Amino acid sequence: MRIGDLIRDLRKARGWSQARLASEVNDAYGTALGREYVSNWECSKVQPGPFYLRALSAVLDVPLAVLEDDVKRRTFMTDVAGAAIAPVVASDLLSLGFAARLRGGPTAEAWDAKLATYGTEYMSLGAADTQRRVAGELVAVQQQLEQPRLWSVASRLMTLYAKTFPGSDGTKAVHWYRMAAEAADQAGDEETRVWVRGRAAIALGYEGAALGVADVLADQAMAISRRPSLGLLNAIMGKAHAAALRGDYGAARELAEEGRRVFDRAGSYEQTSDYAVPWWRMNVFLSLLLARLGDERGAVDAQEEAAKELPGTLPRFATHLELHRGLMLARSGDRPAGLNHARAAMAALPPEKHSLTLRLLLAEIGQGAAPG
Incomplete structure (x- = not known):
């Protein structure tokens, strides 16, 4: 299979036009790619060079080796293309749902174990893989919502599912965050209600997306409870990022x-879960916030503190710190x-x-706005 055919098939699988694919690359990498290049x-x-192969690999969620190697391209399209480029197919989702209903589905304890696993895997898995897997879990848990405890499970899965969409699109991520908050209310569990809203607020605030929604969800979390918790911490830091981006x-x-x-009262010892905020992760939050505020010394201190304890198994977060440094350079002029x-x-x-x-x-770095 020619690489051009693979790019076209992957693009169409997402329902994107050639202009949309060019725009995705430009938004992610600060380039000025035109539709005609994609064509x-x-x-x-023409063949995309090494830089654009990496860019296409990232925005199309396909391993770089697949784009570089003709044999691997053929294997990919014939053996695993469906699993790699599309969500769980409708027939599989239907099967999962009916099976959960007919057999009673996992126990509450089994769901808790699943949540713990997803909390850990989220820290290293890509968005596409997470989205496919969590879609199936959401269909299954829907069939067991007679149990209030499983509304809590559903709300946390919805929050994770929302994270697989960019908050900047203004629709899907926000829709799922709001649904997650409603599901948490059905659970009637204060900790879950605060955590779901706080996690949504920090996600949107950190991304610099849907800041009004980030504020609303953070305010709701703080109104539900001011008791120190990870949910409250996320809400406060999400609101801080929204404030910084507004000036x-x-x-x-x-x-x-x-x-x-x-954090001093509610910080985590767990190091590698999305349900945890250990010292290194708190400093990742602070690193970006202080970079946005133009506080170079404070940002560098936070970056150094984060780097001291950041697990080597989480290279993505080390990349976050490097991007914060890039933002500091851009904002300095x-x-x-x-x-x-x-x-x-x-x-x-x-x-x-x-x-x-x-x-x-x-x-955001490509925009390079200087602080006020």
Whole structure:
């Protein structure tokens, strides 16, 4: 199979036009790719170079080796293309749902174990793989919602599912975050209600997307309970990022200080779960926040503290810190240097570990707005 044919098939599987694929690459990598380039690739008039192969690998969620090697391209399209380029097919989802209904589905304890596994795997899996797997879990848990405890499970799965969509699209991610909040309310569990809203707020605030929704969900979490918890911490830090991006630096700093106080009482010892906020992850939050505030010294201190304890098994978060440094360069007035630093960091990370959040950060660096 020619590489042009594969690019075309992967693009069409997502329902994208050639212009949309060019736009996805441009948004993620700060390039100026035009629709005609995509057309030339697909017609095999030209071959994408190494930089664009990495970019296509990331935005199309396909291993780089598949794009580079003709034999692997053929194997990919004949053996695993369906699993790699599309969500769980409708027949599989229907089967999962009916099986869960007929057999009673997993026990509450089994669901808790599944959540723990997803919380760990989220830290290293790509968005596409997570989305496919969680879609099936959501269909199954729907069949067991007579149990209030499983509304809590459903709400946390919905929150994870929402994270697989970019908050900047203004529709899918926000829809699922709101659904997750409603599901948490059905569970009637205060901790879950706060956590779901807080996790949504930090996700949107960190991405710099749907800031109004981030504020609303953070405010709801804080209104439900001010008891120190990871959910409250996420809510406060999400609201801090939203304030920084709006230019309200005073509010952002006050919220950051409040977040530090909550962390002192509720921080985690668990190091590698999305349900945890250990010291290194708190400093990842602070690193980006302080970079957005133009506080270079504070941002560097946070980056150094995060690097001390960041597990080596989580290279994606090391890339986050490098992108924060790129943002600092861009905001200091040297946008080309900041963008080059960020692109080099992204290129060093295996494409299958790229995340939507990293791509949004790269786009933010490309804008290079200086702090007020």
